[in-house]
Amino acid sequence: MKDLMRFSHPKLADFAWPHCEIRGARPGPRLCISAGVHVNEVSAIEAAVRLQKLFRPQALAGSVSIIPLLNQPARFHYSEYVCPLDGKNINFTFPGRPDGTFSDLLCQAVMNEWTAGADCYVDLHGGDLRENVCRYSIYQRTGDEAFDAHARALARCFDAQVILGLPPASMLHPGRPPTGFARDGRYAVMSEAGSHGLVEESCVEFHVNGVLNIARYLGMIDEPSEPFRNTRNACNDNIWVEAPADGEFFANIEPGDRVARNQLLGGVRDLFGEPVAELRSPADGIVLWRMTHPTLRKGMWALAIATEEPAV
Ligand SMILES: [Zn+2]
Structure with missing residues (x-):
C-alpha cells in the first residue's frame, strides 16, 4: 500500500x-x-x-x-x-x-x-x-x-x-x-x-x-542471504576530531583505515600552500568518516575515529 x-x-x-x-x-x-x-x-x-x-x-x-x-x-x-x-x-x-x-x-x-x-x-x-x-x-x-x-x-x-x-x-x-x-x-x-x-x-x-x-x-523472510565480506569490527565509541586551524584540510588516511594513537592523519595548509597545523589521531582505531571538501574552519569536524572493543 x-x-x-x-x-x-x-x-x-x-x-x-x-x-x-x-x-x-x-x-x-x-x-x-x-x-x-x-x-x-x-x-x-x-x-x-x-x-x-x-x-x-x-x-x-x-x-x-x-x-x-x-x-x-x-x-x-x-x-x-x-x-x-x-x-x-x-x-x-x-x-x-x-x-x-x-x-x-x-x-x-x-x-x-x-x-x-x-x-x-x-x-x-x-x-x-x-x-x-x-x-x-x-x-x-x-x-x-x-x-x-x-x-x-x-x-x-x-x-x-x-x-x-x-x-x-x-x-x-x-x-x-x-x-x-x-x-x-x-x-x-x-x-x-x-x-x-x-x-x-x-x-x-x-x-x-x-x-x-x-x-x-527477525524471522520475517527466509530467502538465503548474501555472504558477509567485511570484518564487522566491534567498536565501543567514536571520537570526532576538529580541524585544528582555519585553512585547507588534507588527509593522509581514508575511511576504513586502521590508525594508531598519535599517527599523523593529515593537516591544514593556508592558501599559499604552507602548512599551518597537523592533525594527529587521538586514539588507536578505525577511521569512520572524513570531510572531503578541504576548506574547514578551526573547530569544524574533520574526521571521526572509532575505537575498538578490547579483544576477549
Ligand atoms: Zn546522515
Missing part, C-alpha cells in the same frame, strides 16, 4: 511523507525503515525506495513500513545535515520534545506514531555532499546484557567494516535514533555508507542487504 503519511501534531501538518506499507501473508514482527534525514545521502534514499519492491507479501511474515525521505522540508533545498525550518540536525534530536520545534516534533512522531509497536526501526544514512564514510552500522549499548546482545545482533546484519555500539552515557542527552529508542527499551539501528551526495550502487546494496538480513534475523 502506498500513501502519504501525515502526523497528528499541527506543526507537522503542512507536510506529507510518501510511505509504503507491506503486509505479509502471515503474522510476525513489524519493521520500520527510513532514509533521507540527510537529504543528500542518496544511496540510502535509493535503498529505501528499492526495498519497497523487494518485500513480497506472500513471502513475508509480519509487516514492513518504509518512509524513504524523512526530512521533507529539506527536499529540493539540498540542506546538509539540518532541517531548514529550525536548523536542527534531526539525527541528533531523538527522542525529540513535545514542546519543541519541527525537528523535535518529527522525532516524537517517528517514535510514538509511525514506529509505535515496531520490533525494529532502521534509519539509513551516509555520504553527505562534503564527506566520505566507511561502511558501518550503529546500535546503542545500555548495560543491559540481553538488550545489548539483541541490538548488536541487529547491527551485525549489515556487512560493515565497523559495528559501532554507542556507550551507555550517550543516553543522557538527545541523540541518534538508536539512542532515543534505547531510552524507551526499544530497538533502532542505523547504517552508514556513501559519499559526496552520489548514488553508488555498492552502497545502495550495502543498505538493502543489511535491511533484508534484519528481516531474516
